[in-house]
Amino acid sequence: MADRYEVRLSGAGGQGLVLGGVILAEAIALFEGINAVQTQSYGPEARGGASKSEVIISDGDIDYPKATKIDLLLCLTQESCDKYSVDLKEGGILLADSRMVTKLPEGNYKVYHLPIIDTAKDKVGKVFVANIVALGAIAGLLKSVSLENVEKAVLRRVPKGTESLNRRALSLGYELVT
Amino acid sequence: MKGKEVFFQGNEACAEGALYAGCRFFGGYPITPSTEIAEILSNRLPKIGGAFIQMEDEIAAMASIIGASLVGKKSLTATSGPGMSLKLENLGFACITEVPCVIVNVMRGGPSTGLPTGPGQSDVMQAKWGTHGDHPAVVLAPASVQEIFNETVRAFNLAERLRTPVILLTDEIIGHMREKIVIPEEGVLEIWDRSRPDCSPEEFLPYDTSKGIVPPMADFGSGYRHHVTGLNHDASGFPTNKPSLVQPEEERLMAKVTENLDIIEKYEHLKKDGAKVGIVAYGSSARSAKAAIKQAEEEGIPVDFVRPITLWPYPTEPTLEMAGKVDVIIVPEMNLGQMIDEVQRCILGKARVIGVNRVDGDPITPENILEKIREVV
Amino acid sequence: MAFNYDKYMRPGKLPHIWCPGCAHGIVMKSIIRALDRVGLDKDRTVIVSGIGCASRMPGYVDFNTLHTTHGRSLAFATGVKMADPSLNVICVAGDGDSLAIGGNHFIHACRRNIDITMIVFNNNIYGMTGGQFSPTTPHGKLASTTPYGNPDYAFDVAELSMGAGATYVSRGTVYHAIPLERQIADGITHKGFSVIDALCTCPTTYGRRNKLGSPIDMILWFKDNTVGLKAAQKLSPEELEGKILTGVFRNDIKPEYCEEYQKIIEMAQGAVAGG
Numbered sequence: 001m002a003d004r005y006e007v008r009l010s011g012a013g014g015q016g017l018v019l020g021g022v023i024l025a026e027a028i029a030l031f032e033g034i035n036a037v038q039t040q041s042y043g044p045e046a047r048g049g050a051s052k053s054e055v056i057i058s059d060g061d062i063d064y065p066k067a068t069k070i071d072l073l074l075c076l077t078q079e080s081c082d083k084y085s086v087d088l089k090e091g092g093i094l095l096a097d098s099r100m101v102t103k104l105p106e107g108n109y110k111v112y113h114l115p116i117i118d119t120a121k122d123k124v125g126k127v128f129v130a131n132i133v134a135l136g137a138i139a140g141l142l143k144s145v146s147l148e149n150v151e152k153a154v155l156r157r158v159p160k161g162t163e164s165l166n167r168r169a170l171s172l173g174y175e176l177v178t
Numbered sequence: 179m180k181g182k183e184v185f186f187q188g189n190e191a192c193a194e195g196a197l198y199a200g201c202r203f204f205g206g207y208p209i210t211p212s213t214e215i216a217e218i219l220s221n222r223l224p225k226i227g228g229a230f231i232q233m234e235d236e237i238a239a240m241a242s243i244i245g246a247s248l249v250g251k252k253s254l255t256a257t258s259g260p261g262m263s264l265k266l267e268n269l270g271f272a273c274i275t276e277v278p279c280v281i282v283n284v285m286r287g288g289p290s291t292g293l294p295t296g297p298g299q300s301d302v303m304q305a306k307w308g309t310h311g312d313h314p315a316v317v318l319a320p321a322s323v324q325e326i327f328n329e330t331v332r333a334f335n336l337a338e339r340l341r342t343p344v345i346l347l348t349d350e351i352i353g354h355m356r357e358k359i360v361i362p363e364e365g366v367l368e369i370w371d372r373s374r375p376d377c378s379p380e381e382f383l384p385y386d387t388s389k390g391i392v393p394p395m396a397d398f399g400s401g402y403r404h405h406v407t408g409l410n411h412d413a414s415g416f417p418t419n420k421p422s423l424v425q426p427e428e429e430r431l432m433a434k435v436t437e438n439l440d441i442i443e444k445y446e447h448l449k450k451d452g453a454k455v456g457i458v459a460y461g462s463s464a465r466s467a468k469a470a471i472k473q474a475e476e477e478g479i480p481v482d483f484v485r486p487i488t489l490w491p492y493p494t495e496p497t498l499e500m501a502g503k504v505d506v507i508i509v510p511e512m513n514l515g516q517m518i519d520e521v522q523r524c525i526l527g528k529a530r531v532i533g534v535n536r537v538d539g540d541p542i543t544p545e546n547i548l549e550k551i552r553e554v555v
Numbered sequence: 556m557a558f559n560y561d562k563y564m565r566p567g568k569l570p571h572i573w574c575p576g577c578a579h580g581i582v583m584k585s586i587i588r589a590l591d592r593v594g595l596d597k598d599r600t601v602i603v604s605g606i607g608c609a610s611r612m613p614g615y616v617d618f619n620t621l622h623t624t625h626g627r628s629l630a631f632a633t634g635v636k637m638a639d640p641s642l643n644v645i646c647v648a649g650d651g652d653s654l655a656i657g658g659n660h661f662i663h664a665c666r667r668n669i670d671i672t673m674i675v676f677n678n679n680i681y682g683m684t685g686g687q688f689s690p691t692t693p694h695g696k697l698a699s700t701t702p703y704g705n706p707d708y709a710f711d712v713a714e715l716s717m718g719a720g721a722t723y724v725s726r727g728t729v730y731h732a733i734p735l736e737r738q739i740a741d742g743i744t745h746k747g748f749s750v751i752d753a754l755c756t757c758p759t760t761y762g763r764r765n766k767l768g769s770p771i772d773m774i775l776w777f778k779d780n781t782v783g784l785k786a787a788q789k790l791s792p793e794e795l796e797g798k799i800l801t802g803v804f805r806n807d808i809k810p811e812y813c814e815e816y817q818k819i820i821e822m823a824q825g826a827v828a829g830g
Contacts, residue, residue: 022185022356025185025356026185026356029185029357029358030183030184030185030358035358036357036358037355037356037357038355038356038357039351039354039355039356040354041295041296042295043295061468062357063465063466063468063469063472063544064465064466064468064469064541064543064544065351065355065462065465066351066541066543068543068544068545202638203634203637203638205633205634205637221823224816224819224820224822224823224824225823225824227820227824229637229638229816231633231634231637231816233630233633233663234630234659234660234662234663235659237627237630238627238629238630238633238659238660238663239630241623241624241627241630241631241633241634241660242630242631242633242634242637243634244623244631244634245603245621245630245631245632245633245634245635245636245638246634246635246637246638247634247638248621248634248635249634249635249638249639249642250638250639251638253634253638267624267627268623268624268627271623271624398601398619398621398635398639398642399598399599399601399619399639399641399642400598401598403597403598403617403618403619403620404619404620405565405613405614405620405621405622406620406621406622407614407621407622408622408623408624409622416568416614417614
């Protein structure tokens with residue numbers, strides 16, 4: 001069980017967090033050759049409400065597919081940060097958007113308080129690529145996946161014609177942490 | 179397994195498995211959390227000359243797949259609890275008329291609308307007993323995305339081989355979970371088709387059991403004109419209420435299952451030396467159970483495990499064997515205690531049986547089960 | 556020369572279950588003559604029904620026949636037709652079967668304009684269960700569940716069908732068996748969803764209770780109380796008061812469902828540019 005690594009992407013419905021989780025898990029499962037399972041939970045809203053997507057990474061079998069002791073938590077809203085930071089384990093990574101999350105939780109975490117949404121909005125010019133900016137940052141923080149493989153996975157899942165936009169979002173996110 | 183590696187959602191694997199098995203007709207109605215199956219097949223079926231139709235309600239969806247199957251097309255519908263309640267009417271029709279088809283129920287929480295986006299396992303007894311009247315039930319309960327693919331294929335195979343509807347019971351967790359799976363190359367998994375008559379249309383009897391318990395089936399439109407009715411009928415397919423004909427035909431419907439257990443039953447049975455605790459779990463709860471068993475082992479507690487993959491008919495033999503060895507059997511399920519009754523029934527009082535039950539919309543965690551293991555040891 | 560029905564009847568299946576004096580047999584014979592007139596291949600024709608007196612009709616005739624659950628004939632038939640659009644698909648149903656428990660399937664089959672012919676054996680009552688009021692029982696009439704008179708108002712099958720989108724809609728009666736036969740034949744050849752409202756009689760559970768006279772009186776009632784659509788144009792509203800209109804209400808060309816789906820198949824397979 002020691003090699004189990006748990007990632008939770010959280011925020012509001014419509015921020016592309018489920019897709020973000022799918023891309024991350026696919027990059028790991030298909031291109032890194034390590035097991036990864038992705039799950040999600042959501043409310044009835046297609047937009048807004050609380051949304052979370054989880055990726056469990058392991059060298060071994062992943063029996064229980066949900067996160068219980070989170071190693072890396074992404075929060076794109078204050079609500080999600082308030083709700084989910086309790087599941088973050090001691091010494092875990094908290095990746096929070098610096099515009100949306102103003103009140104950070106107390107605790108022994110490695111905190112990355114970064115302009116994820118602003119980078120998407122101002123530097124890429126499309127706020128909807130915030131999930132990909134976040135993926136770039138996660139790729140920079142995770143040992144189990146390379147930026148190249150995340151990019152490969154991104155390009156498989158994003159709509160045609162948005163490839164360069166997403167590539168840029170990903171590398172800008174990566175630069176935020178490296 | 180030779181094939182293509184993909185990163186699939188459970189519902190995606192179900193749709194892909196159906197196509198692999200030869201499904202050429204889908205009739206459905208939108209309902210969370212099963213809708214992806216319909217969405218995928220609405221895209222894929224026309225590409226291979228199949229047909230997809232979104233019907234006006236769940237009842238009609240179930241009816242449409244029986245109609246399509248009578249024309250010879252392997253047919254599928256997918257739904258979730260509230261929709262399953264509506265499909266039960268025509269599920270019984272498919273049982274008595276012996277029309278092969280596959281029904282997927284991606285279980286969610288609660289009676290009625292309940293928890294539309296939350297997982298549940300509360301439809302396991304409905305799957306067996308839901309439609310009225312005595313009827314055979316073949317119900318498969320996969321626990322991983324790969325298993326959803328494989329068991330969907332097996333569901334079609336069993337439906338065709340036994341001429342009976344087969345239910346694939348998944349739940350919101352594995353339906354929406356994504357894992358790496360292998361889509362096998364064509365020919366890797368065996369595909370069964372219904373047997374068709376080899377006699378002339380004049381000699382044809384739609385329920386002729388002279389060559390076996392499962393009668394050959396003719397497609398509507400193929401020249402073998404015949405009558406299909408939900409009334410009790412004789413070998414000719416026409417209604418009868420003669421006791422001497424009704425009783426054996428009803429018994430034969432059940433015997434199609436009980437006499438074919440070798441191809442229907444499927445389970446996982448893990449045995450540990452010195453285990454005094456056992457677990458019976460299915461579907462996504464079985465994953466939590468497996469994680470709990472590994473943690474218990476690290477704590478020095480060996481635990482035996484039976485996981486029915488075919489949920490109905492229930493695998494009595496391994497459960498009874500486990501009961502002879504352990505003192506306590508734990509049955510974790512996302513309901514308030516359903517399969518636990520079946521476990522009780524088949525172990526003849528040889529062990530104590532206790533449940534771990536959650537219906538709050540959150541899955542049963544390995545910790546929930548582990549606590550119970552520690553408690554009983 | 557008398558028409559020979561034997562060619563279309565299953566040997567040994569008569570007598571039917573219908574009561575003496577029931578007019579369902581007249582509708583059945585009209586259907587058989589219509590099928591003969593159109594020249595349908597028995598092997599390529601599927602007749603589907605639900606539950607009720609009318610729904611027993613497919614068992615007597617020599618086609619591919621499917622006797623399903625209450626109200627669901629059109630839903631089963633839709634699966635049959637979509638699975639093989641080259642099959643001729645005909646549904647027969649009573650008024651309760653098609654318009655109450657099967658009402659949703661009915662309006663949606665109309666809306667899709669799927670090439671199925673629906674013949675409603677409309678006798679204003681649930682006969683098989685002993686005479687309960689149906690969606691076409693007139694207001695005020697007696698039934699076993701309206702001992703004080705029916706508080707409901709009846710559906711007009713033709714208006715309902717047209718409102719829902721059926722492209723061939725007609726009404727005939729068992730008194731006018733030859734026009735009924737012609738309407739059924741036209742409905743079958745029509746490409747799209749056809750509804751034939753076949754007015755018939757239930758002397759046993761409806762006529763007796765409402766003192767409508769003998770079975771023959773009930774059939775003759777149609778002679779005096781129906782007006783053909785053309786003739787109706789020349790009559791004043793006062794003259795039309797209480798009369799039932801018969802004839803072909805609609806015969807339109809509109810894209811048919813299976814043909815539309817065939818286009819989707821071609822689009823999905825890339826045969827249509829720009830798809």
